Amino acid sequence: MSKHDLQKEYDQIPVPQAALQERIRQGIKQGKREQQIKRPKRLRRLVVSTGLAASLLITSTFVIPSFATAMAKVPLLGQMYRPFLEQENTGTAIGQKQLxxxxxxxxxxxxxxxxxxxxxxxxxxxxxxxxxxxxxxxxxxxxxxxxxxxxxxxxxxxxxxxxxxxxxxxxxxxxxxxxxxxxxxxxxxxxxxxxxxxxxxxxxxxxxxxxxxxRLPVTEQVYGTTVKNPIYRTDITLNRLIQGKGSTSFDYTTRSPKKERARVEMTLLDQFGKEIIRNWTWSTQSVKRTKTATEAVEQSRLILGNYVIPKGSYLLQPSLRIDLKTQPIPLTKPLPYREQSETHPLKMEITSIETTSEQVVVEFSTNSRSSQFDTKLDIRNSMYLLKGTEPPDGREIKAKVTVLDADKQTFRATFQLPEPSEHTREEYYLETGYSNTLVNTPLELQPIPFTVD
Missing domain, CATH: 2.60.40.1630 (bacillus anthracis domain)
Incomplete structure (x- = not known):
């Protein structure tokens, strides 16, 4: 299916935007009543590409069922939404069993x-x-x-x-x-x-x-199985399985470099590697996070609702997302300017920044394995220009992105200023978008074998 056809089907989906906006408005309104409002830090925006659209929306506070149902019918995206629709939640199984x-x-x-x-x-x-x-x-x-x-x-x-x-x-x-x-x-x-x-x-x-x-009667099974991923400096230990009457839970521990936030998503596979249930991040709870001199240790709990795992041999397939905090850079920054995680192989290099009174042109390269379409989408939605590092009104200038060399993965981002400036290079800062592209590029780690007795 072409990009044009995919976009056409996507545009025809009846998404109840008013519902989304109204619920957000309600939450903000209620929050203002109950607590003193502090100026929020700039939020990292996860960029929606075809490979991540489903998980980002399901990660939100709530999912509009009609939208999820519609998305399940769209090619490519549909295969990611169907597990969510079929899985439902723990209450579904508890209700059916009248517990x-x-x-x-x-x-x-x-x-x-x-x-x-x-x-x-x-x-x-x-x-x-x-x-x-x-x-x-x-x-x-x-x-x-x-x-x-x-x-x-x-x-x-x-x-x-x-x-x-x-x-x-x-x-x-x-x-x-x-x-x-x-x-x-x-x-x-x-x-x-x-x-x-x-x-x-x-x-x-x-x-x-x-x-x-x-609490309803449960069965617990302790494992303590650790799988190391030295290339990505991340180890994962499967601690225990909690099997309820309408759900299955996994407690696991992630150890990774303390400077970077490692987020692990799990897919449950059978012993032959066939997918049973894909974990969306909304069903994972961070139980405890601590730091040592060299690493961050995070204990997490994965809940598979409306699913009681049968006896047998299985694999948990982890995928790693790195959430790296970055700051906007001044346009006067010495070039080339490189960004790379300690853990992730993804690189980004700013090679040129040209400024006039009316525009800023940035040339950069990346080793992203994503398609040109997804890379352009990532950058277009996450690279932006700021007047100062934290504009009081939150204005951001988006870029028009073009491909310079497809083989070398070089690109040009052009920003049109809202008004002429005599001091463009001193007044404006660049958010490179590297951290967003990074978190949108998961790494597949070694699978964790386990048996349910």
Whole structure:
């Protein structure tokens, strides 16, 4: 399929942008009410290429089901969305097996009643099912609620979460499900879950619950298997398997250079290397992160919801993404200017920066293994010009990218200034986009073998 045909199918997908924007607006509005606003640091933007589009959207706080369904029908992208649609979540399996505990807690505010009808605690996952009654007739994009778990609970300090839950009408009843992965190393048998909902169906209020859950019986298997990747200076240890009634969890530890943030995604394979389930980053919880004199040690937990792994031999296939912090560089920087991770083989070199009163032209090379199309897309979306290192209004000047030499992987980025400047070289800074291209270029590590007894 040509790029034109792929773009045409992509453009025809009915994405509910209003829903996305409204939920973000609700979150920002609620956050401003509850805490003092600090000026945020510039956020690293993950660039969407064909090889990463699905995982980036699923990594977001929420996924719009109609969009995921539509994307599953698009060639190339569809094969990445289908595992997400088929996997669903732990609550799906718990509901089918009727293992949730009846709760019946009701909270009323602003004329809207919300009830927690049942809850569950399976493996390392907690969840609850809600229904809402006496709700206003509102647009689809605000049929949701902003909720916060563990607010004010010192036992879970630092793990509190604030997210959006979507309500769906099933047989005339508005239903929703909240699900959360616990980040404790030692999991408790019983937990009280403080829950606060606000901005429900577009109405600001306060619906507070304290939901008790008892952990369902689990099977745990300890491994301690370490696979080393000396080329990438990254070792991964599979610590244990937690098998619940509706989910499978893996605890593992990553050791990597402390200057760089290593993010590991896992794919579950059978013993012959055939893919069973691909992990999207939304289902991985960072349990604990520490640093030694030379390395960073991160303990993580991977949750495969609605999946109980059968007995047999398997492989966990890790892929490594390096999240490297970089700073915009002045246009007066001595050239050539090279950027390269300690761990990742990806290189970028700025060879020339030419300035006039109206534009800046940057020539650079990279050894990216991505196609020219994806490389241009990466750079176009992540390389930008800044007036100063942190403009107060957040303005960024995007580049027009052209290929100079396809074989040598050399490119030219041209930035048109919004207004003429007599001191272009002194006033403007360049964000090279290297860190974004780096995090968008995963490395395949050695697989980890294990057996489920």
């Amino acid at each position: 949730a505990t009846t709760i019946h807690q009701v909270a009323s505010d602003q004329g809207i009643d919300i009830q927690v009808i049942d809850a569950y605690y399976d493996g390392a996952t907690i969840g609850m099912n809600l229904i809402a009654t006496v709700v206003p007739d509102v647009k689809p994009e605000i049929r949701s609620g902003l909720y916060e778990l563990f607010k004010g609970d010192q036992r879970f300090a630092g793990t509190e979460t604030k997210e959006v839950v979507q309500f769906k009408q099933v047989k005339g009843i508005w239903q929703a499900r909240i699900e959360y992965t616990l980040g404790e190393i030692k999991l408790q048998d019983k937990i009280q879950i403080p829950v606060v909902l606000t901005d429900v169906f577009g109405v600001h209020g306060n619906w507070t619950f304290n939901v008790p859950v008892k």
